[in-house]
Each structure stands twice: as structure tokens, then as C-alpha cells.
Amino acid sequence: MNDQQRLELEAAAYRRLVQHLRERPDVQNIDLMNLAGFCRNCLSKWYKAAADDLDIAITPDQAREEVYGMPYAEWKAKYQTEASPEQQAAFAAKNPKGSA
DSSP: OOOHHHHHHHHHHHOOOOOOOOHOOOOOOOOHHHHHHHHHHHHHHHHHHOOOOTOOOOOOHHHHHHHSOHHHHHHHHHHHHOHHHHHHHHHHHHHHTTOO
16 A cells, blocks of 8 residues: 555544534544544544644634534534533543543
């Protein structure tokens, strides 16, 4: 495999991951954090960091919209639920400083 093929495969895998997350709005970010250690917000931050590394001007909101497929506020209003005490406790246990 050459570098271009690797790049194309990685890009395709990223696009499929984003599509999968868009198709599963029932899976809450806190569940992703508790199980996998990252969530849609993390992915959007990585996207933004990659853009910064390449001197591509995008805002954090634009990066979130790339991942969520819609403005973040709209996604939250449609799909985000209140985290249960169990979810919050699991998150706190894995993230003692309170952030991802």
C-alpha cells in the first residue's frame, strides 16, 4: 500500500465513522465517553486541530457541524437527553478532572 492509498482508506474510514454516528443519535455522547473514551465532540475537536495543523480556517462550530451533520444546538435539541446519575458517576470515575 502506498501513502496515497493509505490516505484514501483513512479518509473513507473517517467518513464511515461520522456517518455511523449520524445514524445513531440514540447513542449519547456520555455513553461514548464512558465506553470508548471519546465522543462526537472529541472527534470535532480533532477535526479542528487537523485543520489548524494544515492552516485551514474553520471554527469550532463548523467542525462540530461536520461531525454532527447539523448545527450542534439543533442536534442537542433533537437528540440529547439528560445524563442519568449512573452515566454521570461512570463518567466521573473515568474522568476525575471532569473533562475528556
